[in-house]
Amino acid sequence: MNKKILFSLILVLNVLASFAMADTVKPVKNYLFNRRVDEAQQDADMLDRRRNNRVDITGNEEINLQITDALFRQVDEIQLAIENDNRLKSSNEQIRSLRFLKDIVLGFNAAYRGRQLAAAQGPALIDNFRKILNANTDSQSMAPFIMEVPYEIGKITTEIFNENKGYADSKKILFLKYSVLHPERILQTIGPYVGEPFADSLIVLACKYNLGAFYNKAQDIASDVGQLIHRSNNLMVKTVAALSKTPTALFYFPFLDDILTGKKNIDSLKKYVGDGEIGYDSVGYFKLLVQTEIDYGRRLVKKDTPVAMFGPNGLRDVLQRKAITHFINPINELHEKTENVRMKAVESLSSIDLYYMMVMGESDIYTSSYKHSFTRLIQRLGKKPRTDSLLMNVNFDYFKKFIKMAANFNRLDTFLALMPADKSSLIMQAFVSNLERGTNLEDATDVADAYSSINNKGLLKSILQYVVNNEQRSIKENNERGETIYGLLKTIFLSADSTNKIDLTATIGIPSIYTLENAALSDDSARIIQQVFFYGDADGKGFFGGFRNSFSPKEWKITMKPEWVEIKSIKGKKIWIYANLPLNNDENLDDTAQIHLNEYLEENELYPSVVVHRGHSYWLPRTLERMPGGAKLIVLGSCGGYKNLNKILDICPDAHIISTKEIGKGDINTPVLTSVNQNLLAGKPLQWQNVWAALTKQFSTKDKGTRESWDAYVPPYRNLGAIFIKAYNKKMDGE
Numbered sequence: 001m002n003k004k005i006l007f008s009l010i011l012v013l014n015v016l017a018s019f020a021m022a023d024t025v026k027p028v029k030n031y032l033f034n035r036r037v038d039e040a041q042q043d044a045d046m047l048d049r050r051r052n053n054r055v056d057i058t059g060n061e062e063i064n065l066q067i068t069d070a071l072f073r074q075v076d077e078i079q080l081a082i083e084n085d086n087r088l089k090s091s092n093e094q095i096r097s098l099r100f101l102k103d104i105v106l107g108f109n110a111a112y113r114g115r116q117l118a119a120a121q122g123p124a125l126i127d128n129f130r131k132i133l134n135a136n137t138d139s140q141s142m143a144p145f146i147m148e149v150p151y152e153i154g155k156i157t158t159e160i161f162n163e164n165k166g167y168a169d170s171k172k173i174l175f176l177k178y179s180v181l182h183p184e185r186i187l188q189t190i191g192p193y194v195g196e197p198f199a200d201s202l203i204v205l206a207c208k209y210n211l212g213a214f215y216n217k218a219q220d221i222a223s224d225v226g227q228l229i230h231r232s233n234n235l236m237v238k239t240v241a242a243l244s245k246t247p248t249a250l251f252y253f254p255f256l257d258d259i260l261t262g263k264k265n266i267d268s269l270k271k272y273v274g275d276g277e278i279g280y281d282s283v284g285y286f287k288l289l290v291q292t293e294i295d296y297g298r299r300l301v302k303k304d305t306p307v308a309m310f311g312p313n314g315l316r317d318v319l320q321r322k323a324i325t326h327f328i329n330p331i332n333e334l335h336e337k338t339e340n341v342r343m344k345a346v347e348s349l350s351s352i353d354l355y356y357m358m359v360m361g362e363s364d365i366y367t368s369s370y371k372h373s374f375t376r377l378i379q380r381l382g383k384k385p386r387t388d389s390l391l392m393n394v395n396f397d398y399f400k401k402f403i404k405m406a407a408n409f410n411r412l413d414t415f416l417a418l419m420p421a422d423k424s425s426l427i428m429q430a431f432v433s434n435l436e437r438g439t440n441l442e443d444a445t446d447v448a449d450a451y452s453s454i455n456n457k458g459l460l461k462s463i464l465q466y467v468v469n470n471e472q473r474s475i476k477e478n479n480e481r482g483e484t485i486y487g488l489l490k491t492i493f494l495s496a497d498s499t500n501k502i503d504l505t506a507t508i509g510i511p512s513i514y515t516l517e518n519a520a521l522s523d524d525s526a527r528i529i530q531q532v533f534f535y536g537d538a539d540g541k542g543f544f545g546g547f548r549n550s551f552s553p554k555e556w557k558i559t560m561k562p563e564w565v566e567i568k569s570i571k572g573k574k575i576w577i578y579a580n581l582p583l584n585n586d587e588n589l590d591d592t593a594q595i596h597l598n599e600y601l602e603e604n605e606l607y608p609s610v611v612v613h614r615g616h617s618y619w620l621p622r623t624l625e626r627m628p629g630g631a632k633l634i635v636l637g638s639c640g641g642y643k644n645l646n647k648i649l650d651i652c653p654d655a656h657i658i659s660t661k662e663i664g665k666g667d668i669n670t671p672v673l674t675s676v677n678q679n680l681l682a683g684k685p686l687q688w689q690n691v692w693a694a695l696t697k698q699f700s701t702k703d704k705g706t707r708e709s710w711d712a713y714v715p716p717y718r719n720l721g722a723i724f725i726k727a728y729n730k731k732m733d734g735e
Contacts, residue, residue, distance in 0.1 A: 030083070030091065033098040037079055040105035044071045047112060049607075057112065057119045059653060060733045070123040075105060078130060087137050097133060100160050104129045107156040115629075115651075117152045125153045132157055132164070141166025143173060151177035172196065183209040184311060187217050187225060194224045204234050209311040211240065211253040218244035236260060236307060248273050251285070254315035255292060256308035282326045283348050289319045290356050297397045316360075323360040331369045335705070343372050351380040351390055359398040362405060367712050368705075370409050378418065388419035388427065396430070400446050403431050407450035413459070425462070432466040435489075436474065436482035441728060444485050445645065448720040451493055464493050488727045492720055508727045511654050513717045516686040518573065521609040521632050525574075528680055531601065531608035532579035533623045535615040536590035540582035543614065543666035547579070550670050555681065563593035564600075572681035576606070579614075591622070598626055609633065610676075611652075614669065620644060627651055633686070634658070635673065649725050656688075656716035665709045671698060672713070688715045 048056045055068045082088065082097045108125055111117035117125070128149045132142040143166035146154040151174060158170045175193055179186050179202055186206035193199055207214050218241045220226040230241050239260055243249040246266070251273040258264035272288055274280040292315060296306045309315045327345050334342040346354065354377040358370060365373070378385055391399050406412040416424040435444040447463075454460050467489045474482030488508065495502035505512050521528045532547070534540045551558060551567050559566040567577040580597045583589035601608065612635045613623045620636065624647050627634075631652045636659045648655060658672065675695055679686055692715045699710040716722070 030094055030098060033095050033102070034079055034083075037075065037098060037102045037105065040102045040109070041072060041075060043109050044105055047109060055122075058733070059730070060120075063120050067119060067122040070126040071105060071108070074123075074126050074130075075101065078126075078133070085137065097137070100129075100133060100136075103160045104156065107160065111152070111156060117156070121150065121153055124149060125156060128153050128157055129160075132161055136161055136164050139165065141169065143169040146170040146173050151181055176202075179205070184213075186210075187213050190228075191224060194228045199228055200232060200234075203228055203232055204237055207234075207237050207240055208307045211250075211256070211308065211311065211313045213312065214240055215244050215249050215253070215313075248275065250313055253313050254289060254308055254318045257296070257306040258292070282322070286319075286322050286326060286357075287350075287353055289315065289322060290353050293319055293356065294352075294394060294397065297395045301395065319356065320360040323357045324364050327357050328361040328365050328369065331372070332364070332366045335366060335368055339372060343376065346373060346376065349376075351377045352393060354380070355390065355394060355402065356398075358405060359401045362401060367409060367708050370405065371411070374406070374409070374411050374414075378414070381418075385418050387415050388423040391427065399427070400431055400443050403427070404446040404450040407453040410453070410455070412450070412454060413456050416459075428459070428462060429466050432463060433470060435470070435485050436479055441485070441646070441725060444489065444728075445721040445724055448489060448492065448724040451489075452496065452714075452718050452720040460493075464490070467493065484728065484731055488724060488731065492723055492727065496720065504723070504727070509730050510723070510726045513656070513719075513723055514688055516633060516656050516688070516716075518680060518683050518685055521680065523607060523609070527574045527576055528610065529601075529606050529608045530575065530577040530610035530612065531597070531628065532577065532612040532614060533594060533619075533626070534580055534582040534590065535619045535622075536582040536585035537616070539666070540585075540590070540615055543670075544579075544582045546666060546670055547614065547673075550674055551577075564597045569681055573683050575677065575680055577677075578606070578608075579612075594622075594626055598628075601628070611635070612669075612673065614666075624648065624651070631655055633676070635669070635676075636660070645722050646725055649722065649729065653726065653729060656686075657719055657722050658713065658715060659719065660709075660713045665706070667706060668699070668710055668713065671695065688717050691715070 042051075044055060045051055045053060048054070050056070053068075053072065054064070055071055056064045057067065058064055078101055079098070082094055082101065085094075085097075088094045088097060104126065108117065108122055112119055112122075128145055131145045135142050135145065142157070142161050142164045146158055146166070149157075154170070154174050154177065158167065158174055161167065164170070172193065175189065176198065178189065183205050186202050187210060190199060190202060190206070193202075214229070217223070217225045218229045221230060229237060232238060232241070236256070239256065240249075240253075243252055246252070252259065252266065252269055255264050255269060259266070269288075271279075272281045272285040296309050296315060299306055300309075306315070311317065327349070330345040331342050346357065349357065354373055358365065358373055358377070377390075378387075381387065381390060391402075403412065403415075406415045416427070419427070431450075432447055435447065447467075451460065451463055454463070467486050471483060471486035471490055474480075474486055491502065491507055492504070494500045495504050495507075504510055518528075523529060534544055534547075548558065548565060548567075555569060555571055557568050557570050559568075563583070564578055564580045567579070569575040578597060578601065580590060580593040583593050585591075600606075607630060608628045609631055610633045611623075611627055611631045613620060615623070621644075624644065627648070629651055632655055634648060634652065634655045634657050636657065645657070648657065672695060675691055676686060679691065696710070699707055702710075
């Protein structure tokens, strides 16, 4: 018998046995305190919103059984062990241990709900608790047991046993674990540990990960952390400490590696940096950043990572911000002006500068801004442009991102035509190759997104063949990750051609991408709950009125609250929509409104199955932080690529996602939402191909700008990047 199946059967039998014996094995002494443990278990039973003595909170049946076994059978065993433990001489000692047990179950419940602990870590948490409880009973330190578990588990158990003799040592261990997970937060948390032997090493790590914050701390010489920085003997730390006395130090940080080696100095950089706003050369500074990116890129190829390349205020962070601030935002904001006026900001940029401006501004650049920039990039390659030479000049830095964007904006054919056929073939092979390397799926997601945007059948056929070739290579090399990635891409790409008649639901087990049933969005009371996130900037305030007025009083009842609006259907399907008001962002009133609305929804057991983000891409991370789990339909502005797609699907694994390649537009979002709600009101399933066809017809009569913006919207069945991530996660969960 398969070992996995046998293990699952054993778990099932253990769990069922524990439930069958529940009435007979529960302790009879210390009734009140045992009862509190039972109540904590009952709270755990409701984590999946069903009272059935099971905790089904992951998509993996085996993991669900392990969690259930830990929270019920194993906790019951610990209860009995406490009652029968001869080491506990008094009732008070038993009660204290029972309180610990109650706290660990409640700790798991709270950490899971707060997304501070992965569900699958539940069994390890209970096991760690059992070990520490025994050590604590024997008056032994818990520190060795904190050392052996992940930070998330140790954090919960340490605070429960805060009187243990190893508490202080455990806190230090946890701080070190936290520092490894979040090196960018070392400076904010190292205060209590500045006198520890490990502090000097951590301060070097902090310097690498958050130069801006490091600079601020270094300026405060009187503080404990400031003194720690200034007494360091590390050359990098000493250099940054010296720079902290320079008024415009943040501008110099991206070049820190070159400053340390003497390749650049403060005086040579000052002609671009100036003194604050006086004398600052934005174009010259950006060009210097670009050249440094190319230089640092050569070092990366040799496995030599520059310390100033990554992290907040590192080279890439600054390069991206300057690309958006100095070039992309100005040409976006002038989208109604003539092309010459609009594109004035980029006239002094070379083809290489434009290349970096475009890839760094992927999430912000408008379709028309991209197309005008692309035209200029080609023009600046000369009378006989060779796009393969451009990629060679940038060391193929970000080339997969550039290829993806060119495909999304229908410029890939043009780009590939400006190089010899053998070169274009090699470049597309490279685009598709080595997707199994690295720690995430970003490159593979980019390939999937690019494929969905390509219309050239010959190119599509070539990409598919490259995917098949890499799948065969992975099989020969016994590379399971590569085999999985390329196998899924092959299946998804074949399914994109309707003539192949591939059912992804049957083939790889993901929910239908073409239809979202009305019932799937309904809660136990047959309601469809929706939550809309608005932000209190000028756009949010401007579009809120149109959003509210799009609901006809013949079909909807609108109730204004101090911090949000409630919109409820009065006929047809029961739909309740909650949208926070776009209150003053400068005073964080919109933020407060969102917090209070979330609390209201939680308290009233209103769980949104539809989530709408109405705001710029820079507000999206805040929406994602507050997005309710279990949403089945998510409507976004700019999705922000792999990073945000992955986070969305981590929170809501089965979500259908409507996104756009550029910034979401209010005059498009409102008709899209109206169409969705009209279908839902009528009790109809959302058949995305029909919905999209109707909307495309509606927008075909609009002005050119609106039509162009609509073309950038991506329906769930064409969002191949999201489909790939779903399929990959499903595959991994099943193993």
